[in-house]
Amino acid sequence: MSERILSFEKLHTVIYPSSKDGAQYIASAIADLIRKRQGEKKKAVLGLATGSSPTDVYKELVKMHKEEGLSFHNVVTFNLDEYFPMKPESVQSYVRFMKENLFDHVDINWSNVNIPDGTIDVAEVQSYCQSYEQLIEEAGGIDIQLLGIGRSGHIGFNEPGSNDRTLTRLVTLERITRLDASQAFGGEQNVPRRAITMGVNTIMKSKLVFLMAWGNGKAEIIKQMLEGPVTDSVPASFLQNHPNTKVIVDQPAAEKLTRFNEPWLVQSCVWDDHLVKKAVVWLCRQTKKPILKLTDKDYNEYGLNELITERGPAYLINIHVFNMLQHTITGWPGGKPHADDSQRPERAEPASKRVIVFSPHPDDDVISMGATFMRLVDQGHDVHVAYQVSGNIAVADDEALRFAEFAKDYMGEEAADTFKEIEQFIHEKEEGDMDMPELRKIKAIIRRGEAKAASRYCGVKPQNVHFLDLPFYETGRVQKSPLSDADVNIIVDLIREVKPHQIYAAGDLADPHGTHRVCLDAIFAALEILKNETYMQDCWVWLYRGAWHEWDISEIEMAVPVSPEELLKKRFAIFKHQSQKDGVVFQGSDSREFWQRAEDRNRDTACQYDQLGMAEYEAMEAFVRWKF
Ligand code: F6R
Numbered sequence: 277m278s279e280r281i282l283s284f285e286k287l288h289t290v291i292y293p294s295s296k297d298g299a300q301y302i303a304s305a306i307a308d309l310i311r312k313r314q315g316e317k318k319k320a321v322l323g324l325a326t327g328s329s330p331t332d333v334y335k336e337l338v339k340m341h342k343e344e345g346l347s348f349h350n351v352v353t354f355n356l357d358e359y360f361p362m363k364p365e366s367v368q369s370y371v372r373f374m375k376e377n378l379f380d381h382v383d384i385n386w387s388n389v390n391i392p393d394g395t396i397d398v399a400e401v402q403s404y405c406q407s408y409e410q411l412i413e414e415a416g417g418i419d420i421q422l423l424g425i426g427r428s429g430h431i432g433f434n435e436p437g438s439n440d441r442t443l444t445r446l447v448t449l450e451r452i453t454r455l456d457a458s459q460a461f462g463g464e465q466n467v468p469r470r471a472i473t474m475g476v477n478t479i480m481k482s483k484l485v486f487l488m489a490w491g492n493g494k495a496e497i498i499k500q501m502l503e504g505p506v507t508d509s510v511p512a513s514f515l516q517n518h519p520n521t522k523v524i525v526d527q528p529a530a531e532k533l534t535r536f537n538e539p540w541l542v543q544s545c546v547w548d549d550h551l552v553k554k555a556v557v558w559l560c561r562q563t564k565k566p567i568l569k570l571t572d573k574d575y576n577e578y579g580l581n582e583l584i585t586e587r588g589p590a591y592l593i594n595i596h597v598f599n600m601l602q603h604t605i606t607g608w609p610g611g612k613p614h615a616d617d618s619q620r621p622e623r624a625e626p627a628s629k630r631v632i633v634f635s636p637h638p639d640d641d642v643i644s645m646g647a648t649f650m651r652l653v654d655q656g657h658d659v660h661v662a663y664q665v666s667g668n669i670a671v672a673d674d675e676a677l678r679f680a681e682f683a684k685d686y687m688g689e690e691a692a693d694t695f696k697e698i699e700q701f702i703h704e705k706e707e708g709d710m711d712m713p714e715l716r717k718i719k720a721i722i723r724r725g726e727a728k729a730a731s732r733y734c735g736v737k738p739q740n741v742h743f744l745d746l747p748f749y750e751t752g753r754v755q756k757s758p759l760s761d762a763d764v765n766i767i768v769d770l771i772r773e774v775k776p777h778q779i780y781a782a783g784d785l786a787d788p789h790g791t792h793r794v795c796l797d798a799i800f801a802a803l804e805i806l807k808n809e810t811y812m813q814d815c816w817v818w819l820y821r822g823a824w825h826e827w828d829i830s831e832i833e834m835a836v837p838v839s840p841e842e843l844l845k846k847r848f849a850i851f852k853h854q855s856q857k858d859g860v861v862f863q864g865s866d867s868r869e870f871w872q873r874a875e876d877r878n879r880d881t882a883c884q885y886d887q888l889g890m891a892e893y894e895a896m897e898a899f900v901r902w903k904f
Pocket of ligand 1: 325356357423424425427430431433
């Protein structure tokens with residue numbers, strides 16, 4: 277944890293190594309208030325949020341209730357918002373969310389719980405909202421307000437344009453907010469367009485505010501709210517005018533803050549190679565120059581005088597960074613056999629390596645590292661691929677029905693009844709309903725078949741293709757179970773069996789609760805268990821990024837060039853995942869197809885290397901080495 281020391285941030289910011297640590301801190305502060313008020317025989321008034329950000333806080337509070345006897349009998353709560361219209365019993369309702377995550381597990385008096393009502397008549401909304409404000413006032417105002425932040429910069433559902441005089445009211449949701457909610461609703465089209473939300477002014481009246489953000493998906497908006505001006509285009513920035521707000525973030529959510537991204541602008545630095553590389557890449561972007569054309573004047577004009585003084589002149593720094601970057605490029609991701617490897621990212625020996633490519637979903641391997649995957653096979657390594665989860669919930673119903681019908685037509689009577697049941701289930705299925713087991717099975721088989729086809733296309737031996745079906749994923753819902761020993765042991769067993777020299781894993785830290793992150797945590801937990809086994813001393817772990825982001829150029833430790841032909845082959849491998857093509861169940865905020873995103877991203881990496889003065893490639897896949 278590090279307090280604000282030298283930074284551009286305009287609010288008190290506390291950075292924790294993980295979201296769990298941050299959540300624990302907030303939960304303890306809430307528990308302290310509840311207990312203090314109990315001592316004074318008074319009520320504690322909490323403003324509560326929903327979404328992924330506060331779930332660990334609620335988990336901690338439930339734990340404190342169960343293990344330490346923390347009572348909620350004196351707690352009054354006001355939730356920030358609710359979709360409109362919304363039935364309280366709907367899977368996506370915030371009433372249901374609050375019950376499942378907190379209220380059903382503690383001794384709160386239900387009459388002390390206030391959540392905006394998504395069922396009232398539109399004509400009555402205005403007076404309802406006024407009464408919500410009045411209730412807060414009558415309760416003595418909010419003591420602690422919990423907030424998440426949307427990627428639009430919203431707090432509550434106060435979207436850009438909401439000013440600091442706004443009170444509880446009916447609002448229209450931004451597209452980005454609806455896209456972020458589309459997973460939970462099974463598609464953007466099902467997300468309500470409106471919501472009832474407390475206003476910015478309502479929030480500003482709270483005595484203490486905790487705003488939480490976890491994961492690097494929030495890094496950009498956290499930078500804007502903390503370092504940018506107070507503006508209604510980032511409603512969270514109004515908190516800069518609140519006298520008692522604490523921003524609690526984990527490291528990935530803080531990564532774009534100036535103190536981390538451009539630390540030389542705020543303080544004196546220890547200039548190790550990593551920081552020198554980061555600063556030089558940044559300077560090239562600022563000046564739009566390649567590395568070898570940077571001058572002492574450039575360094576001085578952009579605040580890098582200290583670097584020039586310590587490691588200069590520019591000529592020496594330039595050459596050093598140029599060589600460092602040059603040495604990350606290799607067409608031999610498994611190492612170049614019998615070659616001098618002192619300046620290469622991978623070891624030359626053993627010439628033929630055992631490799632495991634872990635793919636969280638059945639298509640991440642080809643999307644994120646398809647060209648490297650094919651090179652590893654072509655260069656004679658013993659490549660295994662392990663698909664961590666079944667990916668069944670991402671298959672559309674009509675796609676599943678098509679396959680069910682195929683099975684019925686092929687098998688005749690034998691499959692007719694099951695087909696009928698599936699057909700009827702889909703026909704009657706309501707938004708948010710969990711799929712019947714047979715339908716989930718068909719969806720899993722579809723994805724399995726696609727992964728088999730893609731790995732076959734990449735040249736992997738059938739016996740080297742592993743479907744792990746990690747149990748944490750198999751809830752049939754977007755919300756997954758927590759990682760358990762059962763998940764980790766499956767990975768431990770595979771690593772023990774293969775004894776790999778190289779492991780590739782999706783190093784996706786964007787969403788702390790997302791499947792990629794859980795899959796990565798499962799691998800890290802397995803490596804922790806195995807770290808003392810002899811073969812592990814010889815195992816290198818390379819992280820690729822999932823579909824959404826790429827490593828920053830200054831972080832990349834291995835960049836594998838991709839020729840135009842290889843890029844096309846990679847595209848065809850991605851095409852094997854037919855159920856994820858032409859509009860997918862979980863599109864997210866990017867309307868491009870996966871192959872387009874992959875190509876754009878790989879071309880962009882190559883272009884950035886080119887702009888820094890390296891050779892010009894068609895595309896590049898990038899990796900960072902994870903060290904034990
Ligand atoms: C939820 C709410 C929203 C969320 C925000 C972040 O009650 O009011 O402002 O806090 O959209 O959502 P998550 O935490 O899911 O990223």
